Amino acid sequence: MRYLPKSPADREQMLRAIGVRSVDELFAPIPAEYRLKRELDLAPSMAEADIMDWYRQRASETAASGYANFLGAGAYHHYRPVVIDTLISRGEFFTAYTPYQPEISQGTLQAIFEFQTMICELTGMEVANASMYDGSTAATEAVMMASRVTGRHSAVVARSVHPEYREVLATYAKNQGMRIAEVAFLDSGRVNAAAVEKAVTEDTACVMIQSPNFFGTIEDVAAIAEIAHRKGALLVVAIAEAVSLGIVKPPQEADIAAMEAQSFGVPLSFGGPYAGVIATKEKFVRQMPGRLVGQTVDKQGRRGFVLTLSTREQHIRREKATSNICTNQALIALMATVFMTVYGREGLKELAQQNLAKAAYAAEEFGRGAKVLFSGAPRFNEFVVQTSEDPKLLNDRLLGQRIIGGFPLKKFYPELGNASLWCCTELTRRTAIEAAAKAVAELPAEVAR
Amino acid sequence: MNSKIKKARTHVTQNEGLIFEKSSPGKKGYKLPELDVPDVNVSKLLGNAERKDLGNMPEVSEIEIIRHFTRMSTWNYGVDTGLYPLGSCTMKYNPRVNEIAARLDGIANAHPYQPEKVSQGALLILQVLRKALMEICGMEAITLQPAAGAHGELTGILLARAYLESKGNARKKILIPDSAHGTNPATAAIAGYSVENLKSNARGMVDIPSLEAQMNEDVAALMVTNPNTLGVFEQEIHKVAEIVHRKGGLVYMDGANMNALVGKARPGDFGVDVMHLNLHKTFSTPHGGGGPGSGPVACKKILEPFLPIPVVVTKSDGSLGFDYDRPQSIGRVRAFYGNFGMHVRALAYIMANGRDGLLQTTEDAVLNANYLRKKLEGVFDLPYSTPSMHEVVFSDHKQTAKGIKTGDIAKRLIDYGFHPYTVSFPLIVHGALMIEPTESESLEELDLFVDAMKAIADECEHTPETVLNAPHTARISRLDEVRAARQPILRWKPQAQGVGKNGD
Numbered sequence: 002m003r004y005l006p007k008s009p010a011d012r013e014q015m016l017r018a019i020g021v022r023s024v025d026e027l028f029a030p031i032p033a034e035y036r037l038k039r040e041l042d043l044a045p046s047m048a049e050a051d052i053m054d055w056y057r058q059r060a061s062e063t064a065a066s067g068y069a070n071f072l073g074a075g076a077y078h079h080y081r082p083v084v085i086d087t088l089i090s091r092g093e094f095f096t097a098y099t100p101y102q103p104e105i106s107q108g109t110l111q112a113i114f115e116f117q118t119m120i121c122e123l124t125g126m127e128v129a130n131a132s133m134y135d136g137s138t139a140a141t142e143a144v145m146m147a148s149r150v151t152g153r154h155s156a157v158v159a160r161s162v163h164p165e166y167r168e169v170l171a172t173y174a175k176n177q178g179m180r181i182a183e184v185a186f187l188d189s190g191r192v193n194a195a196a197v198e199k200a201v202t203e204d205t206a207c208v209m210i211q212s213p214n215f216f217g218t219i220e221d222v223a224a225i226a227e228i229a230h231r232k233g234a235l236l237v238v239a240i241a242e243a244v245s246l247g248i249v250k251p252p253q254e255a256d257i258a259a260m261e262a263q264s265f266g267v268p269l270s271f272g273g274p275y276a277g278v279i280a281t282k283e284k285f286v287r288q289m290p291g292r293l294v295g296q297t298v299d300k301q302g303r304r305g306f307v308l309t310l311s312t313r314e315q316h317i318r319r320e321k322a323t324s325n326i327c328t329n330q331a332l333i334a335l336m337a338t339v340f341m342t343v344y345g346r347e348g349l350k351e352l353a354q355q356n357l358a359k360a361a362y363a364a365e366e367f368g369r370g371a372k373v374l375f376s377g378a379p380r381f382n383e384f385v386v387q388t389s390e391d392p393k394l395l396n397d398r399l400l401g402q403r404i405i406g407g408f409p410l411k412k413f414y415p416e417l418g419n420a421s422l423w424c425c426t427e428l429t430r431r432t433a434i435e436a437a438a439k440a441v442a443e444l445p446a447e448v449a450r
Numbered sequence: 451m452n453s454k455i456k457k458a459r460t461h462v463t464q465n466e467g468l469i470f471e472k473s474s475p476g477k478k479g480y481k482l483p484e485l486d487v488p489d490v491n492v493s494k495l496l497g498n499a500e501r502k503d504l505g506n507m508p509e510v511s512e513i514e515i516i517r518h519f520t521r522m523s524t525w526n527y528g529v530d531t532g533l534y535p536l537g538s539c540t541m542k543y544n545p546r547v548n549e550i551a552a553r554l555d556g557i558a559n560a561h562p563y564q565p566e567k568v569s570q571g572a573l574l575i576l577q578v579l580r581k582a583l584m585e586i587c588g589m590e591a592i593t594l595q596p597a598a599g600a601h602g603e604l605t606g607i608l609l610a611r612a613y614l615e616s617k618g619n620a621r622k623k624i625l626i627p628d629s630a631h632g633t634n635p636a637t638a639a640i641a642g643y644s645v646e647n648l649k650s651n652a653r654g655m656v657d658i659p660s661l662e663a664q665m666n667e668d669v670a671a672l673m674v675t676n677p678n679t680l681g682v683f684e685q686e687i688h689k690v691a692e693i694v695h696r697k698g699g700l701v702y703m704d705g706a707n708m709n710a711l712v713g714k715a716r717p718g719d720f721g722v723d724v725m726h727l728n729l730h731k732t733f734s735t736p737h738g739g740g741g742p743g744s745g746p747v748a749c750k751k752i753l754e755p756f757l758p759i760p761v762v763v764t765k766s767d768g769s770l771g772f773d774y775d776r777p778q779s780i781g782r783v784r785a786f787y788g789n790f791g792m793h794v795r796a797l798a799y800i801m802a803n804g805r806d807g808l809l810q811t812t813e814d815a816v817l818n819a820n821y822l823r824k825k826l827e828g829v830f831d832l833p834y835s836t837p838s839m840h841e842v843v844f845s846d847h848k849q850t851a852k853g854i855k856t857g858d859i860a861k862r863l864i865d866y867g868f869h870p871y872t873v874s875f876p877l878i879v880h881g882a883l884m885i886e887p888t889e890s891e892s893l894e895e896l897d898l899f900v901d902a903m904k905a906i907a908d909e910c911e912h913t914p915e916t917v918l919n920a921p922h923t924a925r926i927s928r929l930d931e932v933r934a935a936r937q938p939i940l941r942w943k944p945q946a947q948g949v950g951k952n953g954d
Binding site: 002003004005006007011012014015016018019020025027029030031032034036040041042043044045047049051052053055056057058059060061062063064065066067068070072074075076078082084086087088089090091093094095096097098099100101102103104105106107108109111112113114115117118119121122123125128129131132134135136137138145150154160163164165171172173175176177178195219224244246247248249250251268269270271272273274276286292293294295296297298299300301303305306307309310311314315316317318320321322324325326327328329330331333335339341342343344345346347348349350351352354355356357358361362379388396397400403405408427430431434450 | 466468469470473475477479480482483485486487488490492495496497498499501503504505506507508509510512515516518519520522523524525526527528529530531534536539541543544545547549550551552553554555556557558559560561562563564565567568569570571572574575582585586595597598599600601604605608611622631632633635636637638639640641642645654682683685687688711712713714715716719720728730734736737738739740741742743744758780781782783784785786787788789790791792794796798800802803804805806807808809810811813814816817818820821824825836837860861864869870873875883889890891892893895921925926927928929930931933934935938939940941942944
């Protein structure tokens, strides 16, 4: 087998050195009744060319770049600069593990330190960790963190937060005895601030909103922060579309930002791997989950980087740890670091502006033939369209034109009827927008009767 | 120059400062295409939600970016460089065909919410992987949703909780051996259980009398690693399972050490009810400096109704899809379906090996660990005489007489051209050296490692300061970790932070 660097002669030599006659003797500690007496019911080893053939077939059976894609809803289709894969594929980044031995891991450690810095700059927070699994678990762990900081055991969450983020929170909260109260959104698309006010009690650890929210609407972060803080609760702001930070004011008033970094150069990859990150104020750092890289000096006074504040983590504190997280999403965070570096200060702004322009144009075009909801507040690169027909039927027609239409919302927001969520990024072509808007405006033959 | 160091030699490496130190206004690393729609008046659209300035985000050119990260990468050591013997991490070869498969357009660029009818390829990948992993584990159901091992542990314990709740009592405690990885008790706490410690016996295995005494109807589950963190197979695992099951509890297995079992024994056959796998360990997906991982959870049929949603199913028309209609599900543990990119890689690994290659892999992994054990016993103290499977744990007991600890020996290994083993874990061995070579090591590399360890043991005897002050030839010497924790500097700031530029 080509991954195994031993010849039969090598194996023989080693068995002799150990003092056994066959490798089976080394498996004697497994009692005979548990040892598998047959081969695994799997195909025999495959040639590399055959593996690639099999995967090319699967790839051809899955729509991707050949389609115009109007889906967002927590996973965004942005251009990935080619240097990202060039750099992260270097074996020393790619095949290294967690930098527990800093003297031979300075590459990884410095890259994480840069990531932490850039996330702080973009989110307006003071400290950021090295990554969480994704936006949904980052948001969930942020709520758990707020509970530890305040000593309180419930949370108020806007319904305009991504439905799947809320589902993950519900799974975790249930087992921690945390009560989650959900708050409605207004016709503007924003969370109902008056309802937030009513829902927050002395047992509320935090209020969580998402901005831009699931509908693409930018929340009034300052107003919600004021409400939460007045009652002694923290404000957690989840960010699913990181590119928005190029042009939308960061949630400075928040106590904790929980971000999904997928938009920063991470492939859509049918839902993962992505990378979450938690950023917060310095005063809360000891309650933060996840790895942290800190700067220090070596014996000669040279600058270097190490994993630090490890007493928060599972390998030291075990059941008293801030989280059970160990392996996180380091290579994905590195992709994001390269992306943020390529675009940089001017590019992230220009990129965000293009997204804003594409979505604004699309909303206007769609508005000619259907109702665009939530127009009472600013939005970034997503908007909600309400059609007379079921969006699934519309999307079926669009598939025929190699267009993947917006995400139908009935499953998560039945009160919105035939609504769907549409996303435009810098990759969305004007021709696709016009074709989709035309299809939205056209009544299908059966309905037109 | 130490003539005993055979594997490595010093070389000129590039210095490189922080990217912010190379930044200068007006430098660009990008060019966006022209807008094909009308531009917008941002202030008009966003009002006071507009952000004007991106502060200290860097401005550098493309070549500077390439040099920046390339130089930094040369300061690292990876599996591609050589033996990386971290215990229970299974630092095996990361096959490159996995990477090419994962980057195919229909795989890398598929949106998780795109219609099922145009996602059949992705769904088939999930289905084939599920079946292969269930076969390998001897299990009847599986979820690919968890993002890493710890995430899988939480999912598995939540499955156990849901099952017990359906029987009327979720119970209160989880039993965890004192040799367990820290994620195990941390997970139990997050799942809302209290943790009760279970002693290991003199052979380093679960102490059966202790288990008998501690197992009762308040215990929801036992979390066991098999082989355990000493690399030792729990020879009485069937008795362990029987004791737990007799009182209505479940057996959870931490699958981190599956590299010793694939093709040889299946946890489902020896009494395990639910377990997680680490695709980034046993199944070759890259460690990436600390992730991404993937932690599928496989289980017996009794736990299937509780699996996270959605579940991959074959629909009545024969096509594949996701089933969300599962009223007993524990819910979601993350958005979307899991680390699909890692599923692709793990399946490619399974295909490349096939049933024959997987078996040979397991045999080589155990052969390599036993070879190291044989060559190094007598040089280092072996706290447990119990046979080792795929990893071996020594202690620094012989060397502490000269004031040298496992951490010092590890640092000296760096000068010899190796990445260290796992230091000071498992906790039941004082001064542990936890060594897992994996099957990816040639006899030559193993012999170089043996020679290096013997040379260092010799230095511990005769020139201990060499070991105590190691490493000597890395770019950086031992870092002040106490200072890092006491005066945390967790980000770069524009004003000088008291040290030289360019990493000097």
